[in-house]
Each structure stands twice: as structure tokens, then as C-alpha cells.
Amino acid sequence: xxSFTIFPAIDLRGGKCVRLLxxxxxKETVYGDSPFxxxxxxxxxxxxxxxxxxxxxxxxxxxxxxxxVLKVAKELKVKVQVGGGIRTEKxxxxxxxxxxxxxxxxxxAVSNRSFVEKMLAEYGGRIAIGIDAKNGYVSTExxxxxxxxxxxxxxxxxxxxxxxxxxxxxxxxxxxxSGPNVKAIVEMAKATGKTVIASGGVSSIxxxxxxxxxxxxxVKGAIVGKALYTKKFSLRDAIHEVNxx
Amino acid sequence: xxxxxxxxxxxLYSVSKALERMNAEYFxxxxxxxxxxxxxxxxxxxxxxxxxxxxxxETKTDKFLKDEVQKGKALLGICLGMQLLFNExxxxxxxxxxxxxxxQVKRIPGENVKVPHMGWNKLAFQRDHPLITGLQxxxxxxxxxxxxxxxxxxxxxxxxxxxxxxxxxxxxxxVFGCQFHPEKSGKLGLxxxxxxxxxxxxx
Numbered sequence: 001x002x003s004f005t006i007f008p009a010i011d012l013r014g015g016k017c018v019r020l021l022x023x024x025x026x027k028e029t030v031y032g033d034s035p036f037x038x039x040x041x042x043x044x045x046x047x048x049x050x051x052x053x054x055x056x057x058x059x060x061x062x063x064x065x066x067x068x069v070l071k072v073a074k075e076l077k078v079k080v081q082v083g084g085g086i087r088t089e090k091x092x093x094x095x096x097x098x099x100x101x102x103x104x105x106x107x108x109a110v111s112n113r114s115f116v117e118k119m120l121a122e123y124g125g126r127i128a129i130g131i132d133a134k135n136g137y138v139s140t141e142x143x144x145x146x147x148x149x150x151x152x153x154x155x156x157x158x159x160x161x162x163x164x165x166x167x168x169x170x171x172x173x174x175x176x177x178s179g180p181n182v183k184a185i186v187e188m189a190k191a192t193g194k195t196v197i198a199s200g201g202v203s204s205i206x207x208x209x210x211x212x213x214x215x216x217x218x219v220k221g222a223i224v225g226k227a228l229y230t231k232k233f234s235l236r237d238a239i240h241e242v243n244x245x
Numbered sequence: 246x247x248x249x250x251x252x253x254x255x256x257l258y259s260v261s262k263a264l265e266r267m268n269a270e271y272f273x274x275x276x277x278x279x280x281x282x283x284x285x286x287x288x289x290x291x292x293x294x295x296x297x298x299x300x301x302x303e304t305k306t307d308k309f310l311k312d313e314v315q316k317g318k319a320l321l322g323i324c325l326g327m328q329l330l331f332n333e334x335x336x337x338x339x340x341x342x343x344x345x346x347x348x349q350v351k352r353i354p355g356e357n358v359k360v361p362h363m364g365w366n367k368l369a370f371q372r373d374h375p376l377i378t379g380l381q382x383x384x385x386x387x388x389x390x391x392x393x394x395x396x397x398x399x400x401x402x403x404x405x406x407x408x409x410x411x412x413x414x415x416x417x418x419x420v421f422g423c424q425f426h427p428e429k430s431g432k433l434g435l436x437x438x439x440x441x442x443x444x445x446x447x448x
Binding site for chain 1: 253254258259293337
């Protein structure tokens with residue numbers, strides 16, 4: 001059975017569950033002191049997966065909030081994908097051997113291509129490539145920099161190196177509840193021929209249904225953050241409605 | 246024909262590349278009907294013992310492997326794949342393993358050494374065995390945080406030292422294991438894989 005995966009997002013900063021607006025570290029809202037409690041509530045609502053991002057890690061280039069991530073993977077019955085601050089094989093390996101299902105390599109995909117290719121060769125489907133784009137170009141280093149690499153070009157090249165899953169974030173829409181950039185997401189899926197998980201801008205169950213229409217093209221999931229925290233809809237309803245249960 | 250078992254715990258690429266380099270006949274599959282056609286198996290794996298066993302049990306691959314080994318087919322576990330050959334692991338609470346070899350998988354005590362252990366260590370051969378026939382002791386590449394504590398010292402073919410004595414190659418009958426990554430261990434690693442292929446071809 002085809003199913004469209006909804007990934008509730010937990011972004012971590014200073015051990016707390018926060019949301020940033022358009023990736024801006026100065027535009028932070030704290031949604032919970034305990035990321036574990038937030039994760040637990042998502043699992044109760046039926047989440048198969050949780051998407052976790054170590055924002056401090058992304059900014060500093062080393063893992064900072066990993067203990068919070070590992071606790072969720074260890075103690076809850078849910079798959080966890082994690083990104084942020086993962087720069088060495090040791091970082092990747094420690095997450096994978098401690099119960100993390102998928103490790104997201106993001107900005108290093110641009111700045112350290114050989115590392116990413118090596119990790120794809122070694123760990124294959126357990127690596128997801130996070131591509132954050134602004135106006136079609138890749139953004140790096142916790143979104144503080146924009147590169148001159150086109151997002152679809154990077155996607156195509158990494159697909160050749162063995163990437164199976166891309167997490168595509170459109171920065172212009174993230175945290176804005178303005179609807180996802182469906183066109184750009186589908187373009188990425190078609191260009192790579194791989195699985196693309198959409199991230200950014202989802203504000204309604206209709207947005208999710210809109211994305212699900214492109215499941216055949218490879219758009220197989222979406223990350224939902226702010227819409228859940230601001231109670232635009234519940235995760236339980238979204239999971240049920242989107243998959244027609 | 247070697248069947249490389251794909252159970253979603255990686256790392257198939259480097260193992261496949263090594264087999265290709267040796268012109269070995271192999272295929273990668275998760276389908277037990279397909280895998281049954283193989284004459285011998287390689288069980289790779291990176292990750293948590295508990296997660297791996299959960300998948301092997303859910304997909305009935307655990308029972309499949311026990312049946313195939315019972316029939317006399319050879320099985321080589323690599324890294325986590327080797328650890329899964331033992332009775333149980335203490336990783337995140339006790340988890341039962343495949344039970345081909347007698348012993349427990351425990352965390353490397355990190356008092357004097359860094360964990361995970363990632364790097365090259367020298368093998369010390371303990372006895373004659375088909376996997377090391379004609380080979381000299383040399384360095385191989387390890388990536389692990391856990392190691393096997395064997396109940397029966399006879400299963401140990403080679404050790405390495407990393408704070409504790411780490412069984413690096415184990416073997417009992419048609420079941421073999423390498424704690425290090427032979428596919429990433431240069432000439433000696435490939436020679437060990439080659440020995441496995443030779444052993445299989447003579448079965």
C-alpha cells in the first residue's frame with residue numbers, strides 16, 4: 001500500500017523544542033521545554049516517524065542536542081530521522097548505532113561533497129540528503145549562507161552517488177504557514193527520480209493532500225512543524241485524512 | 246552464489262563493491278524465496294542490535310537463516326552482522342540474537358579507549374581456520390562500540406586489542422563472523438573475503 005508519511009518536526013535549541021521563522025535564529029518561538037514530551041504526544045497521535053533537527057548543531061557544525069534525540073529513539077516506539085551538526089563518520093555512526101533510523105546530511109552536501117558521497121556509499125538508504133533552497137539555490141550553514149549551486153543540480157548529482165531520499169526545504173515558505181512550494185518540490189522529485197520529503201510551509205491538511213497527489217512522482221512525505229504547534233490541525237487528523245483512513 | 250542479505254540496516258554498497266572486485270557471483274536481496282537460491286550468505290549491518298533483530302524477526306529472516314545454516318549453507322556476519330550471530334546483546338537492555346555462537350555482545354569499556362572504536366588494529370591469529378588460511382597477521386579496519394564476549398574460546402580465530410580483547414574473527418562450523426570490515430580493510434580484508442568464497446566453493 002502506498003502511503004504518504006507525515007513527519008512531525010521537533011527542532012531543538014538549548015535542549016528546548018523551538019520553531020524558527022524562515023530559519024532565522026533571531027526569530028525563535030519556544031513550544032516546549034521537553035522535546036521528549038512533545039515527541040511522546042506525537043507518537044500517541046499515531047506518528048510513525050519524527051523529524052528532529054539539532055539547530056544549535058547546524059549552526060556550530062558539531063552535534064549539540066543529540067542526547068535529546070537519542071532519548072526519543074531509545075524510549076519511544078517511533079522511527080527518528082535527525083539532522084544538524086553531523087559532519088563526521090563518527091557522528092553518523094553513533095546516531096545509527098543508537099537507534100536512529102535515518103541521518104540527514106545537509107549543508108555538508110555542498111561544502112564537503114566527498115564526505116557525503118562516502119557516507120552514501122557506506123550507509124546507503126540510511127542517509128537522507130537535506131537540501132534547503134532559497135529561490136532555487138542551495139542554502140547552507142544553518143541557512144545563514146546561500147550558495148551558487150542550483151538545488152536540482154545538487155539533487156541529480158547526489159542521486160547518482162546513491163542518495164535515495166531527499167528532504168527538500170523551501171526556506172521562503174518555512175515557518176510561514178503560506179503553503180508549500182509544490183512546484184519546486186515536484187521538480188526536485190522528477191529531476192532526481194528519488195523519494196522527496198517536502199518541508200516548509202504546510203499550514204493545512206489540504207496542503208498535505210496537494211502534495212500527496214504527486215506521490216507517484218516521488219513526493220512521499222511531508223514534514224509538518226509550526227502548523228501542529230499552532231494547532232492549525234492535529235497530527236491524528238492529518239494522518240487519517242491524508243491516507244484516507 | 247553468495248546472497249547478501251538486505252534487511253534495511255545497510256551497508257550493502259561497500260560489501261557489494263568488494264565482491265565485484267573479486268569477480269564473485271553474488272546478489273543482494275531481502276526476498277527469502279530469492280535468497281534461498283544462494284549457496285552461502287553474507288549478513289552485513291550497521292546500527293542497533295535490537296533494531297536489527299526486530300527486523301530479522303519481523304521478516305522471518307531469523308528463522309530462514311537458522312534453517313539455511315542447519316542445511317549446511319555458510320553464513321558470514323560482518324560487524325553488527327557478526328554480533329547478531331551470538332546469543333544476546335546488552336545494547337539497550339538484553340536482546341536475543343540469532344544464537345549460532347555462544348556469547349554475549351557487550352559495550353566496549355570506555356575507560357582507557359575512545360568509543361566507538363574507529364580505526365585500524367592488528368589481528369592476532371589464535372588458531373588455523375579457513376578464513377585465514379595462507380594469510381599473515383596485519384591491520385584491519387574496525388567501526389564498533391560493542392564486542393563479543395565468547396563463552397567458548399574455541400570459536401575465536403583472531404583477536405584484536407582495544408582496551409579489552411576483541412574477538413575479531415570468529416567461526417564455528419559453517420558460521421563465520423568478522424567484527425571489522427573486511428571490505429574496507431585493504432589487502433588482508435579482501436584476502437579474508439576471498440578465503441570465504443573459496444571455502445564456499447568447496448562445500
